[in-house]
Amino acid sequence: MAVGKITRPHGLKGEVRVLPFLSNRELLKELPRFFLQKEGEEILIPISVREAPGGRDFLFRFEGIEDVEIAEGLRGRVLYAEVSDFPELEEGEFYYFQIEDLPVKTEAGEILGRVKGVMPVGPYDLLEVETKEGQSFYLPMVEEVILEINLDEGYVLVRPTPGLIESQI
Known part of the structure; x- marks a missing residue:
């Protein structure tokens, strides 16, 4: 399931801005891994996630993404997550x-x-x-x-x- 989009690099050390597609934006912080294709092998493991200035996006650091050139290659890519990685919801809530x-x-x-x-x-x-x-x-x-x-x-x-x-x- 698509959960966000990498909009651009942030800084010089490989951090990227991610626009969340989820109503519960905070859920992005809880997911243990992301995929660059719906059923792909390319897995991104988050090292850190924090809210970006302005409050709309998040700033992610992923394992193996160490500089702006590599981060630039992720620009525009959609992040996917497996539904099984999502936490259980309370009664009346939905994704x-x-x-x-x-x-x-x-x-x-x-x-x-x-x-x-x-x-x-x-x-x-x-x-x-x-x-x-x-x-x-x-x-x-x-x-x-x-x-x-x-x-x-x-x-x-x-x-x-x-x-x-x-x-x-």
């Missing part, structure tokens, strides 16, 4: 990958599309929904809009504000 492809429906039962993904942006994340026509629109992941995420029955119940979807499609 974003668990809601991918779930149908998104309104209180009236209208199917708006399927969850394509979640984008962490600013004060709240955006739920990306893809319609059956292949168009995407975004819903803010706030409790006024996202009413329920039911993993057992497999759906996301929403109450979009009037005009929100139409303004995007």
Whole structure:
């Protein structure tokens, strides 16, 4: 599962900036290893992880990445982790990958599309929904809009504000 993206080197000693893809950004600090491909052999073992200035990204040092030239070669690469490396969640919590492809429906039962993904942006994340026509629109992941995420029955119940979807499609 994709958990972040290496955006650029930081400093001269091999440290890199990583933009997290996870809603619980702190989870990146707990993962014991990362992969550079979904099912690849290239494994990165973190030596240190700390929050970057500005609070959006993390700064990683990996085993074997000792200078800026090697770190530069990682620019733009996506970091993957195995789901089995993730900690157990509390009741009612979920990982974003668990809601991918779930149908998104309104209180009236209208199917708006399927969850394509979640984008962490600013004060709240955006739920990306893809319609059956292949168009995407975004819903803010706030409790006024996202009413329920039911993993057992497999759906996301929403109450979009009037005009929100139409303004995007």
